[in-house]
Amino acid sequence: MLTKVFKYLFVINAIILASMITYGKLFVFRKRKPQFVSDYCATIAIFIAIYSILSIVFAWLMPTTNAKLIMLAFALSPFAIGLCATYHTEKYFTLIQILLVAISAIYVVL
Amino acid sequence: MSLDFEFIHEEGLNTDKAVLLFHGMTGSPYEMKKYGQFLHGLGYDVYCNCLPGHGDKVEEIYTVTYQDWIDYACSKFKELKSKYKEVYLSGLCLGAVLAIAVAEKYPDEISGIVALSTTLFLDGWRLPWYKVLIPIGLSTIERFYYTYPECEPHGIKNERTRAVVKKLLEKSEVGMSDFPMTCIFELLKLSRYVRNKNRLSNVTTPILFIHSEEDDLTSPKSAKVIYEGISSSDKDMIILYDSYHMVLYDNEKDFVFNTAGEFFNSHSKIKECVPC
Numbered sequence A: 001m002l003t004k005v006f007k008y009l010f011v012i013n014a015i016i017l018a019s020m021i022t023y024g025k026l027f028v029f030r031k032r033k034p035q036f037v038s039d040y041c042a043t044i045a046i047f048i049a050i051y052s053i054l055s056i057v058f059a060w061l062m063p064t065t066n067a068k069l070i071m072l073a074f075a076l077s078p079f080a081i082g083l084c085a086t087y088h089t090e091k092y093f094t095l096i097q098i099l100l101v102a103i104s105a106i107y108v109v110l
Numbered sequence B: 001m002s003l004d005f006e007f008i009h010e011e012g013l014n015t016d017k018a019v020l021l022f023h024g025m026t027g028s029p030y031e032m033k034k035y036g037q038f039l040h041g042l043g044y045d046v047y048c049n050c051l052p053g054h055g056d057k058v059e060e061i062y063t064v065t066y067q068d069w070i071d072y073a074c075s076k077f078k079e080l081k082s083k084y085k086e087v088y089l090s091g092l093c094l095g096a097v098l099a100i101a102v103a104e105k106y107p108d109e110i111s112g113i114v115a116l117s118t119t120l121f122l123d124g125w126r127l128p129w130y131k132v133l134i135p136i137g138l139s140t141i142e143r144f145y146y147t148y149p150e151c152e153p154h155g156i157k158n159e160r161t162r163a164v165v166k167k168l169l170e171k172s173e174v175g176m177s178d179f180p181m182t183c184i185f186e187l188l189k190l191s192r193y194v195r196n197k198n199r200l201s202n203v204t205t206p207i208l209f210i211h212s213e214e215d216d217l218t219s220p221k222s223a224k225v226i227y228e229g230i231s232s233s234d235k236d237m238i239i240l241y242d243s244y245h246m247v248l249y250d251n252e253k254d255f256v257f258n259t260a261g262e263f264f265n266s267h268s269k270i271k272e273c274v275p276c
Helices: A002-028 A034-061 A065-084 A090-109 B029-041 B055-062 B066-081 B094-105 B129-139 B159-170 B181-195 B221-229 B253-267
Strands: B005-007 B017-022 B045-048 B086-092 B112-116 B147-149 B178-180 B207-212 B235-240
Touching (some): A002 A090, A034 A065, A034 A090, A034 B129, A065 A090, A065 B129, B017 B029, B017 B094, B029 B045, B029 B253, B055 B181, B066 B094, B066 B181, B086 B094, B094 B112, B094 B181, B112 B253, B147 B181, B178 B181, B181 B221, B207 B253, B221 B235
Parallel strands (some): B017 B045, B017 B086, B086 B112, B112 B207, B207 B235
Antiparallel strands (some): B005 B045, B147 B178
């Protein structure tokens, strides 16, 4: 029962996070007023934090070691991407981030 | 239009002492101009240029690194040291941190430093409620999306001055109107670099810190950390009680100018300009 609840939370959070990053990249960042962008980014940061925490929770709940490691990798992925990305490559890493969030949601459901 | 300035005494008057000024993050030499003019009036040649990533090449603000700032500051200092007997440093905000970074490399070659509103930590009272999320913003892809908007009170307690500065910022004539997160990221990396205990203990240069108790961007903790870590025997800290971050423009600016001038004069062995 608890696993199901966390599953729903994770998937909803992942959908919101991926959508916000996509929408932000297309219509918000460097396009809207700085105060709005600031608040928008703060909201994304909250969802990234929730995403990482829920991934760690799932790493704990997963039955096999491989599954635990995969969930831990998802939990750390936003920070790994942040480490690797540069100003010139951030478009590609944004795409990778969105894809990873989507893949993690599918993985958790399956 | 270049915002750089140099106030050099006329040919034939050998001053032999210079002050190198460093402006703040996303600022420009414009914010140091009145201060520079004041010091020039006291007999110093004064130099101030745009830091890497600022001024005409504003798009570089997204790619500039803290090492670029340090390399620039050191090269500028060495250039002046080859021309003048005494070279002093003074900086505001990021500029103050850069002055300390130069002092860590050349502690015995700098005649003195005046550090204004030294910014090691972003812990001022005007930072928004989500400042606790800054570590997440800095360490993820968000670093490239987020800009912290320049907002009230713009580092100035005096309302009249604030209104003037606000108009200038809106026209982007004197600096950027917001802080890219990538720039903040580099400032915090510079802060970690400078705070290194081994490097900090190398500093033996005479230093005066001036910081506002009510600084809206960075608390006096920044200045205190450096003050306690350096090995200088000649060091002092002055806390202002009627100003915010931009101490060169606020209610106590005259006091700041005069105190800095007195500090430089008291450490100078060259008392006046002499004809060559």
